[in-house]
Amino acid sequence: MTADRATPAAPTAPADLVLTEVRLTPVLIADPPLLNTQGVHQPHTPRLIIEVVTAGGATGLGETYGDTEYLELARPLAEAMIGRPVTDLNGLPALAARVCGDSPAATGADAVDAGGLRGVRTADKLRLSVLSGFEVACLDAWGHATGLPVHALLGGKVRDRVEYSAYLFYRWARHPGGRGEPDDWGAALDPAGIVAQARRFADTYGFTSFKLKGGVYEPAREVAAVRALAAAFPGRPLRLDPNGAWSVPVSLEVAHELRDVLEYLEDPASGTARMAEVAAGTDLPLATNMCVTTFDEIAEAFTRGAVQVVLADHHYWGGLRNTRELAAVCRTFGVGLSMHSNTHLGISLAAMTHVAATVPHLDYACDTHYPWQREDVLTERLAFRDGHLNVSDAPGLGVTLDRDRLAALHRRWLADDGGQRVRDDAAAMRVADPGWVTPAVPRW
Ligand SMILES: O=C([O-])C(=O)C[C@H](O)[C@@H](O)C(=O)[O-]
């Protein structure tokens, strides 16, 4: 039997579970001047907060990318959700395909996302990123209506806490031009600065594994930083991720130099073909959140042995349930699983934690940007203990919206002239270096 894409009839569910209201609130959240191969983070990053309300009065929260093109897809989907039960999650992709249409911003399978370094940019993927926020909001509301935590609605947790890793960045002390809100981290531009940053992460949050965002400086300088981390934290799992900035020979050189200290090398080169060449020349596992970001890309990458670890991201994989499907495919092929993160708030972190708690072979500590975000829309920030988050057994996601905070961050979005409503790390870099253009790959 095939799914009917044209008329996705809402299945029968208790009238209480039918959606009566869906609210979309775009916000701009403070982001520090973190450097990556494309440029530097803007002072503020857009996110979209989704609230759903059922006829029975249950509410649910979701969060996803808030860039303008995502918002344009989210608006018709929000309208179309009214009258549908929160339990109709399998109907969401067909509904989104029907009402969202194709985003003009999706420019074909070879275009790489300019802001987020998230691999191919297709209409399907943009839609999945949007509907993931609605799926999470529905699960949260469903959980509130039934008294069950989201992990229970996904089949139940297999662990009580989820491990996260410290996400280290080269960074400036302030945004160029003195823009944005300052923080007290200071600059980190050399091995000593990266080690100091790692120490603060370890002391404050208890993280015991460390990922360095690379692709910023020439590879030898980044190798030296990883060596300094290895000396400062002997035996700890380390990762380096230049977001595909290196050629195959440079990737192989770095893999060889760091083979004794890295648990994996993440996206050293760009695209499945180059990753497969690198993988063929090293025993170091290669991880990706760039060449395998859609179900369509799995077969080629896995059969060519291009990657040994996939960094799942429930946003662009299309939600928590799709993340579990991805996990099952990875398990089938003997490919490891970890989790990717972009700048996000506590709703997304809670969602990640619930799904991570249900995946048996989550082999690595998950990435998260959360410690870099001093702002949130929750009444209480999620707190890491010994590098882990406890998995909430409270109904839904187990988080509560702070309306005042939401309103304040929305006011910042309203006040923006449009310059920050789309993430653009190259544009942010041009404030410091007017001649900057996104570097072509391989950069080294
Ligand atoms: O490759 C990754 O892990 C990411 O895409 C994470 C982020 O986009 C990171 O590179 C950033 O925010 O600069």
Ligand SMILES: [Mg+2]
């Ligand atoms: Mg990555």
